[in-house]
Amino acid sequence: MTAPKHIAIIGGGTAGWMTANLLRHRWARLGIDVTLIESAEIGTVGVGEGSTPYLRRFFATLGLAERDWMPACDATYKCGIRFPGWSRVAGYESYVHPFFNEADRELGNQFFTNACLRRRGQAADANPQDFFLAAELARQRRAPLYAGEGPGTDYAYHFDAGRLGAFLRGHALGLGVRHIVDTVARVERHEGGDIAAVQLKGGTRIAAELFVDCSGFKGLLINETLGQAFLPYRDNLFNDRAIAIPTALVEGEDLPSETVSTALRHGWAWQIPLTTRYGNGYVYSSDFIGDDEAERELRAHLGAAAEGASARRLRMRVGRADKHWSRNCVAVGLSQGFIEPLEATALMLIQFSVEGFIDALEGNGFEPGRRDAYNRRVNEMFEGVRDYVVAHYQLNTRSDTDYWRANRANRHISDRLASLLDVWDGGGDFEAELERHGSALMYLRPSWYALLAGMGRFPAELRPAPQSVTASQARARLHQMARAFSSHRSQLMGG
Ligand SMILES: Cc1cc2nc3c(=O)[nH]c(=O)nc-3n(C[C@H](O)[C@H](O)[C@H](O)COP(=O)(O)OP(=O)(O)OC[C@H]3O[C@@H](n4cnc5c(N)ncnc54)[C@H](O)[C@@H]3O)c2cc1C
Numbered sequence: 373m374t375a376p377k378h379i380a381i382i383g384g385g386t387a388g389w390m391t392a393n394l395l396r397h398r399w400a401r402l403g404i405d406v407t408l409i410e411s412a413e414i415g416t417v418g419v420g421e422g423s424t425p426y427l428r429r430f431f432a433t434l435g436l437a438e439r440d441w442m443p444a445c446d447a448t449y450k451c452g453i454r455f456p457g458w459s460r461v462a463g464y465e466s467y468v469h470p471f472f473n474e475a476d477r478e479l480g481n482q483f484f485t486n487a488c489l490r491r492r493g494q495a496a497d498a499n500p501q502d503f504f505l506a507a508e509l510a511r512q513r514r515a516p517l518y519a520g521e522g523p524g525t526d527y528a529y530h531f532d533a534g535r536l537g538a539f540l541r542g543h544a545l546g547l548g549v550r551h552i553v554d555t556v557a558r559v560e561r562h563e564g565g566d567i568a569a570v571q572l573k574g575g576t577r578i579a580a581e582l583f584v585d586c587s588g589f590k591g592l593l594i595n596e597t598l599g600q601a602f603l604p605y606r607d608n609l610f611n612d613r614a615i616a617i618p619t620a621l622v623e624g625e626d627l628p629s630e631t632v633s634t635a636l637r638h639g640w641a642w643q644i645p646l647t648t649r650y651g652n653g654y655v656y657s658s659d660f661i662g663d664d665e666a667e668r669e670l671r672a673h674l675g676a677a678a679e680g681a682s683a684r685r686l687r688m689r690v691g692r693a694d695k696h697w698s699r700n701c702v703a704v705g706l707s708q709g710f711i712e713p714l715e716a717t718a719l720m721l722i723q724f725s726v727e728g729f730i731d732a733l734e735g736n737g738f739e740p741g742r743r744d745a746y747n748r749r750v751n752e753m754f755e756g757v758r759d760y761v762v763a764h765y766q767l768n769t770r771s772d773t774d775y776w777r778a779n780r781a782n783r784h785i786s787d788r789l790a791s792l793l794d795v796w797d798g799g800g801d802f803e804a805e806l807e808r809h810g811s812a813l814m815y816l817r818p819s820w821y822a823l824l825a826g827m828g829r830f831p832a833e834l835r836p837a838p839q840s841v842t843a844s845q846a847r848a849r850l851h852q853m854a855r856a857f858s859s860h861r862s863q864l865m866g867g
Pocket of ligand 1: 418421555586587592706720
């Protein structure tokens, strides 16, 4: 097969526009045309305000600097995610999943040592929020940009989903992507089964050699047309609903530089700071709480700030496609699958899926022979993220509702996750266990330590530890280091 002449993307949400940018950026030189079709009748999901650090690479690939896109998207910096209320263990009621920095070498390693001492029964301090620079920057509401000499810091972003979509659309159009606003009414197939064209309601017929399904949860091409199975994660992850309520920033207050994900009675609530407002929402399970009650609970959690603010209710299809690339169609975004947004991984999976697809197809001279390997790798990524998210629920130590008890008692977890927990609990060689699973884990050593230690997964009975760095010693050092960083508000908004 030679390179396709024309690729059609169905869907103009974040997935569609990220895909359009990456495909056109990489393949314009080969003369490949890209058309994106989106419906004016079917909206985008309109949420998704947090990223992982990999989004930095996405913008770098496109040659876009932060000053080019951040102001247009009300974007802020993200040092990590804080998790209050997931654990009831004294001293571990709140912890941080930080982005690991070069500057963390010394204290970060001390944290790993302390966590190992503690899981083997010695009373060393091991809450990650006391040992990582990102946690201190967030505590002091500073931006993670280091102006001086020395190692840089890693970080991610928060942004307004609608504005990010509009920005990416503008950039894609600048790269020569053709944009059609119309609804796909019918999909035509070749005799052999490949997709030949889409018929739009307005009467236009768009033919292409390759189709990208970015149609959202319904999976218009991958599920409805090609009949690929959707494999739900329902047994592993109970949450299937969300409610979003924006609130105003507090005037004069410093701008937070972290996501806060607070455990509520039947799920968890996100709070994401943008330069113009907070994005808030409650992710919960309809098996345990009704929508009205969930909205009341979220409003109570947000307090006066939510008075008069309107709520959006969303349903989530959690799981993944059996095959993401089938025939001449690849599914990207919510159509290929979704893992609830606890670790804000959806855009990262979109990026990895498209980058992997480009490499697989181009690297094979545009022969689709690498389809199986691609599908295996994307499935592995989904399963890796899923296991890390499931671990949060397994490790919770709340007993106030059936929801939390059922999550903790859930035995539908992968063998890999079960084995990680066994080795941690049993005092075995956790490093070797992480190594054994390698890149399939998706989350690296600092993240697993931050989660397991941060939830206070340690023996109840502890004996005094030999010499170890205490939380207050570490905090004093971090406090000093953080002074080289400017306030988050002044970095983004001046003044
Ligand atoms: C509650 C919640 C919180 C989230 N939080 C995060 C987060 O913090 N971080 C993160 O990375 N992700 C998050 N996500 C996921 C993120 O929102 C999505 O992955 C991302 O927005 C991509 O969505 P999409 O483009 O695949 O689908 P959508 O936004 O649903 O877009 C679908 C597109 O398909 C088009 N379409 C559908 N049918 C047709 C048709 N017949 N003809 C033409 N066009 C059609 C629609 O018009 C639309 O343009 C969250 C999701 C939810 C539900």
